[in-house]
Amino acid sequence: MPLLSTLIDNFNDNVIGPEWGNAYGGVSEVGGRARIPCTAGNYAGYQTAKAYTLAGSSVYLQVPVAAAANGATVEAQTVFAITPDPTQGTNLAININTVANTIRFESNVAYTDGAAVSLTYSAATHLWLRIRETGGNVLWDTSTDGSTWTNRRTLATPAWVTAATNTLALDLWSYRNNGTSNFAEFDNVNTLTNGAVYTGTGTGSAQTTGAATGTRIATGTATGTAETAATATGTATYTGTASGSAETDAIAISDGPDTSDAHLRIGRPAGRWAVSEPWK
Structure with missing residues (x-):
């Protein structure tokens, strides 16, 4: 119906x-x-x-x-x-x-x-x-x-x-x-579409000056390569494990470069040094 x-x-x-x-x-x-x-x-x-x-x-x-x-x-x-x-x-x-x-x-x-x-x-x-x-x-x-x-x-x-x-x-x-x-x-049969809408006129500027407080974000253009090859000059430090007595040669074993011909000489400190354990 x-x-x-x-x-x-x-x-x-x-x-x-x-x-x-x-x-x-x-x-x-x-x-x-x-x-x-x-x-x-x-x-x-x-x-x-x-x-x-x-x-x-x-x-x-x-x-x-x-x-x-x-x-x-x-x-x-x-x-x-x-x-x-x-x-x-x-x-x-x-x-x-x-x-x-x-x-x-x-x-x-x-x-x-x-x-x-x-x-x-x-x-x-x-x-x-x-x-x-x-x-x-x-x-x-x-x-x-x-x-x-x-x-x-x-x-x-x-x-x-x-x-x-x-x-x-x-x-x-x-x-x-x-x-x-x-x-x-x-x-508009049985609908208010377009109903009770009033159109008026107004004046203004398309680009009105206003003040705002907030965070500035600067946007620029950058050029780069995602995977760029680079050469670095610096000092390489290799850490190994050593054992021995106070005056014994020790051989450092490292996962880095071959250090089998490197010797570590440990002696007593020279004067004007502040000496702590185990040298005292």
Whole structure:
């Protein structure tokens, strides 16, 4: 049972995904948004397959561009609707009409809702829109940033919402009765990607002078050979083992050079020496 909350698209790949298999009217993805033509006498929209459920679920999105009036005399509409199959004219919707400068929160039957809540449309205040079903009620909400929501209408859940299991479609559409063609844009379905991000300007230097206390490390270039042959000049000392009496010749035996012809003569010390054991 796919809930509408599982449908996620930020349109950043600029390719209409398979989840919008019923898209119609020449829609496209441009600049990371779903773009829907608003052309006199023609409907166009992004529409999913009729395979979702709203009961116990929700769907929210961003409307960065509502189709401007551009000479229309009755309606230039940008609409976010949840529609059951196969009932025609029945849906839950949020309808922006820039000719009347209104935003309406609707539960339509036979294409009308005499009890719809209507407010003056504000592109900033109504940037984010949400429809949800919870606790036996349907709620229509708006937000400036996609995080903090204001409820605009609450209605007991229509019977068709709970009965229409896996048969609902999300339909994002636009229409005008006359005037000059333009478009509406939707973005960030069930995701805050790119939401509540503010871009400002600043001045500074790419290489700012600063002071830091720490350890300096000097890095230089060195050339060397890993295994360089070298010649050393010095004195070689050979140590051996000798035995004998105080005045006896001794032969030093070493593991070094052949010392078999070397003799060690030990005698008494000369005057002005400090003599210690065993000579005293």
